[in-house]
Amino acid sequence: MxxxxxxxxxxxxxxxxxxxxxxxxxxxFMLGMxxxxxxxxxxxxxxxxxxxxxLLWLIFSSVAILVSRRFFTPKTTVRTLSDAAEAETITAxxxxxxxxxxxxxxxxxxxxxxxxxxIDAQETVYVVRREGTTLIVMPRHCLEx
Numbered sequence: 001m002x003x004x005x006x007x008x009x010x011x012x013x014x015x016x017x018x019x020x021x022x023x024x025x026x027x028x029f030m031l032g033m034x035x036x037x038x039x040x041x042x043x044x045x046x047x048x049x050x051x052x053x054x055l056l057w058l059i060f061s062s063v064a065i066l067v068s069r070r071f072f073t074p075k076t077t078v079r080t081l082s083d084a085a086e087a088e089t090i091t092a093x094x095x096x097x098x099x100x101x102x103x104x105x106x107x108x109x110x111x112x113x114x115x116x117x118x119i120d121a122q123e124t125v126y127v128v129r130r131e132g133t134t135l136i137v138m139p140r141h142c143l144e145x
């Protein structure tokens with residue numbers, strides 16, 4: 001009969017080494033580490049039920065994946081809009097409908113903050129906030145005294 005300790009060590013080594021061949025954001029590596037942890041448990045408790053070994057592997061792997069996400073997930077930088085950022089409408093923005101504006105040299109989808117107001121093309125607007133990839137704008141004449 002094949003030693004379960006050896007089986008779990010081979011599974012762990014295979015999964016860990018597969019991460020170098022097929023990078024999966026440390027998923028395979030963490031599954032391999034879970035198998036190695038089961039091998040350590042089997043070393044101390046050799047008569048462990050095979051079904052319980054699999055359950056332990058699932059638990060160890062899940063915990064390892066969840067913990068690793070905290071350390072290996074790239075930190076996203078939140079870019080805030082500068083105060084009173086000016087832009088210019090490329091297309092007219094109908095009431096409640098999106099249009100296009102030129103903001104910081106790029107074309108952006110935009111909506112008016114006031115859903116009842118229309119904004120003409122080539123009009124200067126202020127970007128008041130961002131919702132996903134849509135900029136919420138107000139015409140200059142509404143914000144200036």
